[in-house]
Amino acid sequence: MQSVVDFLNGIIWSPVLIYLCLGAGLFYSVTTRFVQLRHFREMWRLLLSGKSSEKGISSFQALAVSLSGRVGTGNIAGVAAAIGFGGPGAVFWMWVVAFLGAATAYAESTLAQIYKEEDEGQFRGGPAYYIEKCMGQSWYAWIFAIATIFACGVLLPGVQSNSIGNAVEAAFGSGAMIETAIGTFSFAKIATGTIISIILGFIIFGGVKRIAHFTQIVVPFMALAYIIIAFVIILLNISQVPGIVMLILGDAFTPMAGFGAAIGWGVKRGVYSNEAGQGTGPHAAAAAHVQHPAQQGLVQSFSIYIDTLLVCSATAFMILLTGAYNVHGGGEGAFLIQNLSAEIGANGPVFTQMAIESALPGLGKPFIAFALFFFAFTTILAYYYIAETNIAFIRRKLKISGMMFVLKIILMVSVFYGTVKAADLAWAMGDVGVGLMAWLNIVGILIIFFMSKPALKALEDYEAQQKAGVTEFTFDPVKLGIKGADYWEKKYHGKTAPKSEGTDGNTPAKSTV
Template sequence: MQSIIDSINGIIWSPALIYLCLGAGLFYSILTRFVQVRLFGEMWRLLFSGNSSDKGISSFQALAVSLSGRVGTGNIAGVAAAIGFGGPGAVFWMWVVAFLGAATAYTESALGQIYKEEHEGQYRGGPAFYFEKAMGQKWFAWIFAIATIIACGVMLPGVQSNGIGNAAELAFGTGDIISTTMGDLSLTKIMTAISIVLVLSFIIFGGVKRIASFTQVVVPFMALTYIVIACSVIALNLDALPGVISAIFTDAFTPMAGMGAAIGWGVKRGVYSNEAGQGTGPHAAAAAEVDHPAQQGLVQSFSVYIDTLFVCSATAFMILITGAYNVHGAGEGIFLVQNLASEIAANSPAYTQTAVEQVLPGVGKPFIVLALFFFSFTTILAYYYIAETNLAYLKRTLKLPGFDFLLKFTLLAATFYGTVKTANLAWGLGDIGVGLMAWLNIIGILIIFFISKPAVKALKDYEAQRKAGVKEYTFNPEKLGIKGADFWVKRYAKQSGKSQAKQPEKELEKELEKEIA
């Protein structure tokens, strides 16, 4: 099974996908004139503006749901794997993919807002919706929706829960070994799996509002606590920091494991962690209640910084500054750097736990278990919401009675299975899911750009209104030549009577025409 999964991953995660991720990020960075830098202050302002409604959640709640998907086991075990297989230089390429990916995140999330729909009393949107409406290719949208339901409902939850199970076992021991139909399993992992599934069941049966309410409290608190612990570890080893930074930049171009390994693992784990281009962020972005689609695109762009430049960097510095890592060579059992026992898996939270434990004895193991539980648990919640949204998309055309319950049951089963099984198998399945979604989404948003440029037009429209100093932002897709944005067409028609008299219309018109031209 493992060899089959590895072979599939070798095809999906070929150099072509790595260059596609980096290339798309660079492409949209140039087109938006590096929006991730120019409008950084605006991102911060928008983060705390806006309110929820009966149909949509607030910008901050949407960010929290999105971050719950981005900040997960990839920030702890994923970073360790990048270093373990790609060397310290892999961290540099994680930074690169995050910086460029912020522009991709703006683009896909703005598209999610532009082409969203109102479905059963709440906003729904995502790649499947904008592929159908902007590309006019329903078959492509269906492929993405089905692939995403399989990826987020079956393949990816196990990666998150596996990290929790491994961390719990490292912290508390295996306990009794129980013989089951799935093989010999540790009692610790079984009890951990049961606990996760019980709490998860309570939340996912409560809908998106309950998911948003839970994540908006847990994610910021846990991320901040994690960064504080990381800063403590770094501060107590401050003399080693210059050497670590030097190793990251030096090894990025002449790495010990080969330049291809550093780039490959840095991009793979960078995309897995921050999800820019993967197509998951637009689902949460579409659920937000905002005045203009570009606003949520900017907020979601900021989330990439939080995920990779803050949380992933914190993990990387802890591991490298304490030397709590090995670097695997080309063959089995061959190490280019070996600081830890050979049996310690790179695809696990062990490196991070060891790093914290060295500096803060008695804190590292239980703290990483707690951090992984909340990070990974909230990520599983985000996966459920994404899978449910794509199922809702399919149900617009087909009647699928009982599929909502089947999705919940399958995700819970996958979560349980991932908790108790091996890390390599879980990560392999997760990489397949991430890779498939990334291929489909990045190709799709590039095609959409060449058809009508909706995300770029929306950004120019927003900046023109901002420059004109309007008090209430509006979005008129018809005027911008954006077709298929039915939600915003209807909304603008309702708003136009009330808002037009308040805005400096003539000045705004000239500014918009100039910017769009």
Template structure:
């Protein structure tokens, strides 16, 4: 199984995908005139100015849901793996894919807002929806939807639960070994997996509102706590920071682990962590209640900075400052740098736990286990919501009785399976899922750009209204030549009808909506 997964990943994560991710980010950065820089202030303002409704969640809640998907095990174990297999220079390429990917995130999230729909009392949207409506290729949208259900419902949850299980085992011990159908498993991992499944079931059977409320509370708390610990460790070793930055930048272009390895692992783990271009973020973006699609595109662009430039950098600096890492060479058991035991897995939270433990004895291992629980658990919730949205997309055409229930049971089973399996297999399956989605989504948004350019039209319209100093933004897709944006057309007509009715009432003052 491991050999098959490795072979498939070799095909999916070929150099072509690495350069496609970087190239798409650079392309959208140029055509948007680096929207991720120009509108940084507007991103911050929009975070807290949004509203929610019975059908949609607020911009901040949508940010929290998408961050719950982005901020996960990739920020702890993923950064360790990038350094362990690609050298310190891989961190530089994680930064690059984040900076450029912020423009990609704007494009895909704006598209999700433009082409979203109302479904059973809530907003639905994402790549499958905008591929069908903007490209006019329903078959391609179906391929993405099916790939996403498989990736987010079965392949990716195991990566998150695996890291939680490994962190708990490292922090508190394996306990007794139990013979099961999965092989010999520690009681610590089995108990961890069981607890995860029970809590997961309680939340996902409550719907997207319960998921968003949970994420809104947990995500800011866990990210802030983790960054504070990282800042304390960096402050305790502040004199090393210039040297660490020089190491990261210098190794990005050196042959320590091969320039190709640094780029490959940096981009792979960068895309896995911040998900820019992968097509997961747009699902939460579509659920937001906003006045203009570009607003949520900007908010989601900002989430890339939080994920990689803040949280991933925090992990990288802790690992590199304390020297708690190995760099694997080309052969089995060959190390270019070996500061830890040869049996320490790079595809695990071990580097991060050891880094914090070395500076805060007795704290590091349990703290990382707790942080990983929150980071990874909220990511599993985000995966469920994404898979659910794509099942809903499929059900628009084919009614499958009990499809949502099967999905819930499937993701719970995948979570339990991942918690007790080896890290290499779990990460291999996760990389496969990420790669498939990234291929399909990035090609889709590039084709849409050259065909109809709706995200660019939306950005220009938003900037024009900004310059005009409007008190409330209005989005008119027909005026901009954007077709099939049915939700926004109906919304505009409702607002115009309401305004006209209020004008017809003597003494009435037109409402804002």
């Protein structure tokens, strides 16, 4: 299985995809005149001012749901892997991906808002929807939907739960070994997998509103706690910070771990962590209730900064400041830098646990186990919502009952299986899922741009209304020459969209917060 998955990764994560991710971010940065910088202040305002409605969640809730997908194992174990296989310079390329990816996130999330639909009393949208409506290619949309259901329902949840299992085992011990039909595993991992699956089932059977309420509380709290711990460790080693910054910048362009390896691992783990261009964020973005599609695009763009420039950087500095890392060389068992035992794998949270443990003895292992549980668990919830949305897309044409129930069961099984399996296989399978979605989505949003530029038109329209000083923004896709935006057409021209929807200047929305 490992060899098959590694072979697929070699094809999917070729240098072409690496440069496609960077190129798409640069392209959208230039065409939007660096929207991620120009509208930074507006991002803050929108983040704190949105309301929810009976059909949609608020901008902050949508940010929390998408952040629950972005802030996860990739921020703790993924950064460790980037350093372990790509050297300290990989961190620089994670920053580059974050900065450029913020523009990509704007584009894909704005598209999701423009082409969203109402489905059984809630908003749905994402790449499958905008590919079908804007490109007019149902077959391509179906390929994305199927690939996403497979990736988010089967492959990616195991990566998150695997890191939880490894962190719990490292923090509290493995316990007795238990023989099962699928292998011999520690009691700690079996118990952890069982508990995660039960809690997961309780939440996902409650729907998107329950997911949104859970994540809007947990994600900000855990991210803040994690950053505070990192800040304390940085302060304890403040004299070393300039040297670490120079190490990151210098190694980004030197052959310590291979110039290509630094870029490759930085981009791969950067995309895995912040998900810009991957096509996951747009699903939560489409569920938000906003006055104008560009507003949610800006909020989602800001989420990339939170994920990579804050949380990922916090992990990187803790690891590098404490020296709790190895850098693998070209051959098996070869190291370019070896500060830790050779048995400690880079594909896991152990680097981060040891970094905190060395600076704050007695805190590192249990804290990371605790943080990983919430980070990874909320990411699994986001994956479920994404898979559910794509099943809803397919269900519009393929009327098969019980598809959502089957997804819930498969996800719970995948989470348990991922908890007990080897880390390398779990991460490799996750990379396959991420790579497939990134290929399909980035190609899609680039084609859409050259066809009709809807995300750019939405930005220009929003900026024009800002300049005019309006207090209630509106969006008329017909005036902008955007076709297929059925929800917004009906909303603007008053054919549907009840007055209780809130921020369109009518009756205030009924809050679900």
